[in-house]
Amino acid sequence: MTKEHITEGPLATGADDRGARRVAETELRAANTADQQNGMVRGATPDTPSIPLVSDIVPNYRLDGHVTIVTGGSGGLAHTLSQALVAQGSQVALVDLAVDKLATVESELREFIRVNKLKPVTISTWACDISDATQVEELICAIPQEHDGILPDKLVHTAGYCQNIPAKDYPADRAEHLVKVNLMGSLYICQAMTRQLLNHTKRRESISAVANSAAEALPRFPNASFVLIGSMSGLIVNTPQPQVAYNMAKAGVLHLVRSLACEWARYGIRVNAISPGYIATPLTKQVISASPEGAALQQEWTSRVPMGRMADPKEFVGAMLYLLAARASSYTTGENLVVDGGYTSW
Numbered sequence: 001m002t003k004e005h006i007t008e009g010p011l012a013t014g015a016d017d018r019g020a021r022r023v024a025e026t027e028l029r030a031a032n033t034a035d036q037q038n039g040m041v042r043g044a045t046p047d048t049p050s051i052p053l054v055s056d057i058v059p060n061y062r063l064d065g066h067v068t069i070v071t072g073g074s075g076g077l078a079h080t081l082s083q084a085l086v087a088q089g090s091q092v093a094l095v096d097l098a099v100d101k102l103a104t105v106e107s108e109l110r111e112f113i114r115v116n117k118l119k120p121v122t123i124s125t126w127a128c129d130i131s132d133a134t135q136v137e138e139l140i141c142a143i144p145q146e147h148d149g150i151l152p153d154k155l156v157h158t159a160g161y162c163q164n165i166p167a168k169d170y171p172a173d174r175a176e177h178l179v180k181v182n183l184m185g186s187l188y189i190c191q192a193m194t195r196q197l198l199n200h201t202k203r204r205e206s207i208s209a210v211a212n213s214a215a216e217a218l219p220r221f222p223n224a225s226f227v228l229i230g231s232m233s234g235l236i237v238n239t240p241q242p243q244v245a246y247n248m249a250k251a252g253v254l255h256l257v258r259s260l261a262c263e264w265a266r267y268g269i270r271v272n273a274i275s276p277g278y279i280a281t282p283l284t285k286q287v288i289s290a291s292p293e294g295a296a297l298q299q300e301w302t303s304r305v306p307m308g309r310m311a312d313p314k315e316f317v318g319a320m321l322y323l324l325a326a327r328a329s330s331y332t333t334g335e336n337l338v339v340d341g342g343y344t345s346w
């Protein structure tokens, strides 16, 4: 093929072709600008060669200026995730059933900041039963007052518990309570946070009294990211322990995440899950080390994990930061990130 035959596309050469390409580039740039204004990306590989800034393509995971709500704040997983959050500059609102345990967590977090010479951030603690929708609504309304009026737009929802009872013997009230905490609590906290973001925007618009177009535009929260801790139990049935209520609640969490992601994508709010396998938290370590049965249980569990061990809480930090950081996961919503050492692959 001669040069003359190549007249279009990235291989275009020759004086005439250069002119044609310049026109094409100008048109493409104009089209890209129009598309960007419409919030669209024209193609994965643009025809126009351009040199992006590193910061345009390599995400960073800083969360400065944001308030992240961490539910189950005094739990084993939340402890490590909160350390990562303050290290990334996020303010944190720690939520759990009782504040006394949270006070210890808070002082440990402050010590973590001091020892690591991190930038100090605001930390608040809140007593709340996540299965009580009224309490959750009040909680969400109160949090900005302790965080310079900043509305929380990041969530790390870890609150929950597991119970081992054979299905045929499971008392209805206990199964209902577990589902209320693990599943309904997940819905309540997401609803309350989204309502707050939307209501606040409506108020701002009515105060500014901008006529027509601005007031009618959908509010957008491109930084809002909710991360719900599910479990591999939402995908498989653990063995040997019977835990039907937990399994069904966690399966529900995964579909809740997909449903909210679809409804709220129009607002820019992303909703995702992380599904851990077995984690060596202080709680599970205590069970395992308490008796020969506990040790046998751990042996049974890890024999089903291709990686042959339980997870350390810090092995969930990367997944959490990926999902929270708008620059890293801007096109990820409704996803379930399984972090289980390969358990569900076997």
Ligand SMILES: NC(=O)c1ccc[n+]([C@@H]2O[C@H](COP(=O)([O-])OP(=O)(O)OC[C@H]3O[C@@H](n4cnc5c(N)ncnc54)[C@H](O)[C@@H]3O)[C@@H](O)[C@H]2O)c1
Pocket: 071, 072, 073, 074, 075, 076, 077, 078, 095, 096, 097, 128, 129, 130, 131, 157, 158, 159, 160, 161, 162, 181, 229, 230, 231, 232, 275, 276, 277, 278, 279, 280, 281, 283, 284
């Ligand atoms: N530990 C594991 O092996 C494992 C595996 C898969 C998934 N998970 C999930 O990870 C999350 C954290 O687990 P963890 O190991 O840190 O457990 P954890 O028991 O240490 O922490 C859970 C926290 O949730 C709090 N909580 C319970 N009910 C609540 C309620 N009604 N309102 C507010 N807070 C409440 C508890 O007080 C506790 O501090 C849970 O959702 C759990 O289901 C854990």
